[in-house]
Each structure stands twice: as C-alpha cells, then as structure tokens.
Amino acid sequence: MAFENLLIEYKERIQYIIINRESKLNALNKATLAELHTAITEAFANIQVGGIIITGAGQKAFVAGADISEFASLGVDKGTELAREGQTKVFNLIEHGNKPVIAAVNGFALGGGLELAMACHIRIASDSAKMGLPEVTLGLIPGYGGTQRLTRLVGKGKALEMIMTADMITAPEAYEFGLVNHTVSQDSLLTKAEEILNKILLRAxxxxxxxxxxxxxxxxxxxxxxxxxxxxxxxxxxxxxxxxxxxxxxxxxxxxxxxx
Incomplete structure (x- = not known):
C-alpha cells in the first residue's frame, strides 16, 4: 500500500516505518495516525516481518508533536474521541503488538512524538535528541498515554515535574531517568536499532x-x-x-x- 505520510522500507526481516512529514517536523495529524494504524497492523500480520523500527524523516525531529492546527475546532466530545481513537488504533496497538517495535529517536520527540516512542518496546535516542511533553503550555495534558507511560518509565515525581513544567530533557538525561534504553551518535542510531532488533530476531x-x-x-x-x-x-x-x-x-x- 502507498502512503502519503509514511515511508516503508525493508531490510531483511526488519520493517522500517518512517514518518515522512519533514517540513512539519513529522507532526502527527489524523491522516498520519490513520496510516500508522494500517502500516503497523499490516506489519504485525506479515509473516516476513520479524520486527519494526519507527523513526522520523531527516535529522531534526522524530515527531515534534501532534498537528495543533487540528485542535482548534474540537470540543469536549471530539477531543475525547481523538484521544481514544489514537490510543486504541496506534499507541496501544504498538504496545500490545506481537512483534518487537523499536523507536529510533533521531531528533525532537515532543508531545505525541514522545508518546509514540514510549508506546514502543525499546527506545534508542541520538545524543542530540530532546524530549518532552509540553501540552500544558496549550491548556492540554498528554492524551495518547503520556501521563501513564511516562510515570511507569521514570516514576511519579519525575513524570509530574516533566509534564507540569513542560520542560524538554536531553537524551543523556532521558537515559539517566530510564526513559530511553540507549543513547548513541546520530550516525550510529539506526545501526544500534538494527543490532538490537537482529539479536531479538534470533530468539523464538x-x-x-x-x-x-x-x-x-x-x-x-x-x-x-x-x-x-x-x-x-x-x-x-x-x-x-x-x-x-x-x-x-x-x-x-x-x-x-x-x-x-
């Protein structure tokens, strides 16, 4: 299937899903979320695919958040529906998938971008990446599992600090807090992701x-x-x-x- 907002690449048993909206810092709009649902569902069902690496196009951003322009006209019901659909069709789908999914965080992972990375089973970040959940600066809170997954990964106190201050953290800080598994140079990011995934693919x-x-x-x-x-x-x-x-x-x- 051809996608407008994703690039799909294969490297032996690894399927790459690349969010390809570089001019928008790979922000997640409704169309991109719908395509992610399709791509991930198909990858989980494809017997030729052993595991997935998700990353962003370019070197500036993994995913710099949701597409805020789509929020302006939403009320309570539509906002609730937006979060529930995203959780069910993308973020929970990844977390509860039957194959390993690695996030290769190549740049900014903010808001929905960090939530996407946290839904993956393993996170590897380039040493220049920055992460955060800045939703309160918009009068929102994270809606794609950010409050829950961040708390599980870094603990209640650090999660409260990150979400309430809306501050970004660096990749080394993310590693220190337990938010990412590894930090590597930008040039080594995909190599490290493949190394880990290929080791997993040797197992049952x-x-x-x-x-x-x-x-x-x-x-x-x-x-x-x-x-x-x-x-x-x-x-x-x-x-x-x-x-x-x-x-x-x-x-x-x-x-x-x-x-x-």
Missing part, C-alpha cells in the same frame, strides 16, 4: 510475543501479571519452537526457530 518469535504480553501485564491493574506469566509460560510448551530450542540446547547447536 512466539516466546517474544508471550514475553511482551506478560511484561505489559505487570503494569496493568486489570489483570494479574503472575497469572498472565503462568499462562504464557504454559502456552510455550505447545509450540514447535520450544521443542526446537530444547533439542538445540541438548545438541549444543544454534536453534532455528520457525515461529510455530
């Missing part, structure tokens, strides 16, 4: 999907995370991948997982 795909589900359950008050872990652990015993993994271990060879 169904086990990776189960790990994502179980780890997400740890911060979901609606479910018992321990029960989820037990269930997912048990399901692994019904896979050919487990048989392959055990056989390879006993035979002292590298496993060849098929994802079944």
């Amino acid at each position: 795909p169904l086990a990776i999907a189960s790990a994502i589900k179980a780890i997400n359950a740890a911060t979901d008050p609606a479910v018992n995370g321990f029960d989820t872990e037990i269930d997912e652990f048990g399901k692994c015993f019904g896979t050919n991948d487990l048989q392959e993994g055990v056989s390879a271990f006993l035979q002292k060879r590298k496993p060849e997982f098929k994802g079944n």
